[in-house]
Amino acid sequence: MPAIAAPVDLARGEALYGDYCASCHGANLEGQPDWRSPGPDGRLPAPPHDATGHTWHHDDATLFAYTKLGGAAALAAQGVEGFDSGMPGFEGTLTDAEIRDVLKYIKSTWPDRERAAQAARTQAAGG
Numbered sequence: 001m002p003a004i005a006a007p008v009d010l011a012r013g014e015a016l017y018g019d020y021c022a023s024c025h026g027a028n029l030e031g032q033p034d035w036r037s038p039g040p041d042g043r044l045p046a047p048p049h050d051a052t053g054h055t056w057h058h059d060d061a062t063l064f065a066y067t068k069l070g071g072a073a074a075l076a077a078q079g080v081e082g083f084d085s086g087m088p089g090f091e092g093t094l095t096d097a098e099i100r101d102v103l104k105y106i107k108s109t110w111p112d113r114e115r116a117a118q119a120a121r122t123q124a125a126g127g
Contacts, residue, residue: 041105
């Protein structure tokens with residue numbers, strides 16, 4: 001029997017985004033300035049989560065792992081060692097359902113083209 005998807009709460013996702021993500025990724029999902037160029041500390045600034053960024057280029061499992069584990073740990077799990085990511089992990093701070101709500105909120109702001117491309121990547125990855 002297939003698993004039943006948990007209900008998603010977009011309003012909760014938007015509120016959690018404001019509480020935990022907006023300080024780095026922007027209240028309007030716009031990211032930090034010059035997000036493609038490393039800062040003085042060698043880390044890349046927080047990218048936008050709107051359609052101008054690359055978040056929609058990743059499948060759901062990757063986005064979930066990056067949010068739950070943090071950038072460095074998620075990449076290490078994929079075999080990319082030594083990447084100095086400024087993205088913290090939210091495991092122990094947000095539940096899995098809350099992380100899914102935040103990601104669903106972010107995806108809800110994308111135009112149809114980006115949502116469709118991201119959904120196709122998720123399906124191709126087996127999600």
